[in-house]
Amino acid sequence: MELPLVVELQGRDRLEVTSLDPFKMQVIGCESLHQKLNLMKQSQGSDVSKWTLQTDQNHVSLLINELILKLQNKWNHPYPHEEVCHCRTVSLETVEQAIMNGAQTPEMVSKWTMASTACGTCRIDVEKILKFRFQNEI
Numbered sequence: 646m647e648l649p650l651v652v653e654l655q656g657r658d659r660l661e662v663t664s665l666d667p668f669k670m671q672v673i674g675c676e677s678l679h680q681k682l683n684l685m686k687q688s689q690g691s692d693v694s695k696w697t698l699q700t701d702q703n704h705v706s707l708l709i710n711e712l713i714l715k716l717q718n719k720w721n722h723p724y725p726h727e728e729v730c731h732c733r734t735v736s737l738e739t740v741e742q743a744i745m746n747g748a749q750t751p752e753m754v755s756k757w758t759m760a761s762t763a764c765g766t767c768r769i770d771v772e773k774i775l776k777f778r779f780q781n782e783i
């Protein structure tokens with residue numbers, strides 16, 4: 646993975662990595678993100694790419710897991726297109742952001758983004774994206 650690498654929850658948290666050293670990571674975000682990163686630095690050392698994946702499903706762990714997997718070149722996202730729902734013109738980014746903000750089911754993603762609320766053919770893609778995000782935490 647090429648550096649710098651950025652993972653973010655728009656308008657809330659942003660991690661920019663310019664080196665594998667977590668002490669050089671630029672972090673803008675909530676208190677829980679800073680606390681979690683400090684714990685990870687202390688418990689897992691100075692190479693972010695060797696950190697273990699987190700098992701909880703909050704936005705902080707989702708961001709950290711995305712970062713780890715991208716640094717390990719294991720970020721194999723199952724949906725390769727920019728738009729998930731063509732009926733409602735809902736982008737992949739919008740679906741991803743909803744998931745990181747706490748949408749844990751296809752119904753929640755639909756309610757928050759309008760994806761899958763017309764013909765419904767994109768629901769399977771929403772399910773794949775949810776499964777990908779949450780299975781990476783194990």
Ligand code: FES
Pocket residue numbers: 729730731732733760761762763764765766767768
């Ligand atoms: S493509 Fe999403 S509801 Fe039709």
